[in-house]
Amino acid sequence: MFMKLKLTRREALGVESRRKIIGAASALMAERGFAGTSISSISKKSGLPSGSIYWHFANKQAILAAVVEEGAKHWFETLPSVDAPADKIASSLEDHPEFLRLLFLIALERREVDDASLDVIRRARSQGRERLRTEITSYLQPVAGSNAQYLAKEYSTLALAMVDGAFVAHHIDPQTTDIPELFRLLRRALRALAREVVSSES
Amino acid sequence: MFMKLKLTRREALGVESRRKIIGAASALMAERGFAGTSISSISKKSGLPSGSIYWHFANKQAILAAVVEEGAKHWFETLPSVDAPADKIASSLEDHPEFLRLLFLIALERREVDDASLDVIRRARSQGRERLRTEITSYLQPVAGSNAQYLAKEYSTLALAMVDGAFVAHHIDPQTTDIPELFRLLRRALRALAREVVSSES
Amino acid sequence: MFMKLKLTRREALGVESRRKIIGAASALMAERGFAGTSISSISKKSGLPSGSIYWHFANKQAILAAVVEEGAKHWFETLPSVDAPADKIASSLEDHPEFLRLLFLIALERREVDDASLDVIRRARSQGRERLRTEITSYLQPVAGSNAQYLAKEYSTLALAMVDGAFVAHHIDPQTTDIPELFRLLRRALRALAREVVSSES
Amino acid sequence: MFMKLKLTRREALGVESRRKIIGAASALMAERGFAGTSISSISKKSGLPSGSIYWHFANKQAILAAVVEEGAKHWFETLPSVDAPADKIASSLEDHPEFLRLLFLIALERREVDDASLDVIRRARSQGRERLRTEITSYLQPVAGSNAQYLAKEYSTLALAMVDGAFVAHHIDPQTTDIPELFRLLRRALRALAREVVSSES
DNA sequence: GATGAATGAGTTTTCATTCAT
DNA sequence: TATGAATGAAAACTCATTCAT
Secondary structure, three states: OOOOOOOOHHHHHHHHHHHHHHHHHHHHHHHHOOOOOOHHHHHHHHOOOHHHHHHHOOOHHHHHHHHHHHHHHHHHHHOOOOOOOHHHHHHHHHHOHHHHHHHHHHHHHOOOOOHHHHHHHHHHHHHHHHHHHHHHHHHHHHHHHHHHHHHHHHHHHHHHHHHHHHHHHHHHOHHHOOHHHHHHHHHHHHHHHHHHHHHHHO | OOOOOOOOHHHHHHHHHHHHHHHHHHHHHHHHOOOOOOHHHHHHHHOOOHHHHHHHOOOHHHHHHHHHHHHHHHHHHHOOOOOOOHHHHHHHHHHOHHHHHHHHHHHHHOOOOOHHHHHHHHHHHHHHHHHHHHHHHHHHHHHHHHHHHHHHHHHHHHHHHHHHHHHHHHHHOHHHOOHHHHHHHHHHHHHHHHHHHHHHHO | OOOOOOOOHHHHHHHHHHHHHHHHHHHHHHHHOOOOOOHHHHHHHHOOOHHHHHHHOOOHHHHHHHHHHHHHHHHHHHOOOOOOOHHHHHHHHHHOHHHHHHHHHHHHHOOOOOHHHHHHHHHHHHHHHHHHHHHHHHHHHHHHHHHHHHHHHHHHHHHHHHHHHHHHHHHHOHHHOOHHHHHHHHHHHHHHHHHHHHHHHO | OOOOOOOOHHHHHHHHHHHHHHHHHHHHHHHHOOOOOOHHHHHHHHOOOHHHHHHHOOOHHHHHHHHHHHHHHHHHHHOOOOOOOHHHHHHHHHHOHHHHHHHHHHHHHOOOOOHHHHHHHHHHHHHHHHHHHHHHHHHHHHHHOOHHHHHHHHHHHHHHHHHHHHHHHHHHOHHHOOHHHHHHHHHHHHHHHHHHHHHHHO
């Protein structure tokens, strides 16, 4: 497949505009939800007239789709590396919450979200779970040896649910919710469980 | 405090209308969020003209407040009793999801939600956590004895996060998320952890 | 079926508003066509805000439907009586052209016109043809006797086409088109034909 | 006047684009009227970007003007020859209705149509009337002899009105309107009238 | 206790048109 | 000879809210 390598100045401007729109929409939708975000607010925040927004996107739904896609891409790119300490992962939830908020919002808001976007979201979550699994494997190794891999798979769903829950809880009452502490507790619990499982099998 | 026990025909009608409005608003807001729910859609679903809605409530916010309040009340009333098996609790998440959806949605939607409603939500969550704590206490007892109470308090936050997370996950991909299984796993993990903690202290 | 006989002052106002909207839309659509008539122009001409227009009608299409219905009703009510002289009929085309213009416009404009409206139009035309038939019968009587009725039926379609054509022609170049003269000519031609038919049969 | 006979490749492309635009606009405007046809719909149908349309035409009005001009030209070129049977003329109304629809639509739509286009339309109609006159002359000849020419002139306006009317009627209810039959009837009526006139004069 | 009608600001979207390239 | 991008005005329609009855 051929790709235009060199964009004219005008075309480059177009790409830049698209980026601006997605950026503005991303922030706004994560804050107010899909229904709560008006085109005119996106226009104001991005600095582009609403007419231009409709040149780049067929309708509001299409903006959401692009926001999700772009957000997922960025999310994967900046995911802390596998061997990062758990705390790092935990705090990344607090650092880049925009995509996650949006993700939860549109997952709950139903109704106006098309299946393509939901699929992107599912893929993002699935990647997140993989990441968690690798991490869990590595810290179960000392206590579970070769079983680590198998157990980590089972536990990763629980870990993902906890990541989800921690994030939501953090939004509802931030001062009561200590995300890193939750992570540490979960890790200890899973390690204890693994130890028990292994010893009972032998 | 005195309460009128007998309502006039007129007053009874009024109560009934109010109920209809809250019911309709509850369902709609849980599905579309606050911003995504219009007065006219509430009017259509409840069968009452929009003028009547404004006779009962000062504005849209007030409807939300009433919906949250009413939802919380109902939530507490139908919470499975403390000594119910964990699975029962788990399945109650799947049975009456409306209030939880609404709760998460408006918690994430921020912006348009007033503090009073957020407080009601926090109180509801706090009650939920208490419930979890009691339950955890009871199943830690065999392994932790007198420590059960203290540990359960620590673990209840984790359990609540997992409840939140399980619910959200269930909405994003229902077929991959087995809520009762998550609960069982969590219970086992916490028990293992408690056992370990207790034995290491002795 | 019961009918509210007495309207409250407020309801009467509503009826009046509806009337205003239809009146304004009628004039505008007859002049500019359906697509060329904006809601805001109807709002301006009727003096009612666009929000009110949408209280009375579901959408633009529904306004058109009402305009056609109302126009047809009025058309029937003011049709010159059967025994009026032909010239009177002719001049009525020039006097109340609004409905006819609209009728032709939307018939040609297709696309945005729903079948219900088209049916109203067809009914109106069919009534017009009946009127023409009666008239033709009466002036064929002297030359065709008992055959008048039968012949008039055959000729009425031609007469209706000519009414249509005369109206359109009058709009395209008014000064070249003398509608009454066209009518007179047609009448003479039909009478001549009838005479010929009758004499050849005997 | 000189004409460039050989076009450069570029120029030929330009001519082709212009043709595409007029073709698309012609079809769309005949179906939806002038106001109902958007530049973007012309762009979509013609396959050319809207920018290109504005390279070829100054504005929307200019497209209409070109469409009318081109349509008239084509109309004259394909008019059935004078000595064609009346049925042929009649059926040509059914075969190439696009130009006629457009013509009636914009004549009735008024308002947005400039005088230049209206003049082209009047010229086209005038040509059509001439054609009808010649034809009428030829079939009045047997009954009116030297008077045929004079009478045909008088009758041609009536005939044109009937052509207009037949076309419109055919659009409103196609199944009830038998255009060739209308033509035959008109022809018979005019011949009868002519016969009568001639005989009464002698 | 209730509601039909209204209202004006706001919504999403389309429009005709321009212009740098 | 074209065209991708932009633009602001206007389109159709919905909104939360008010109010006379």
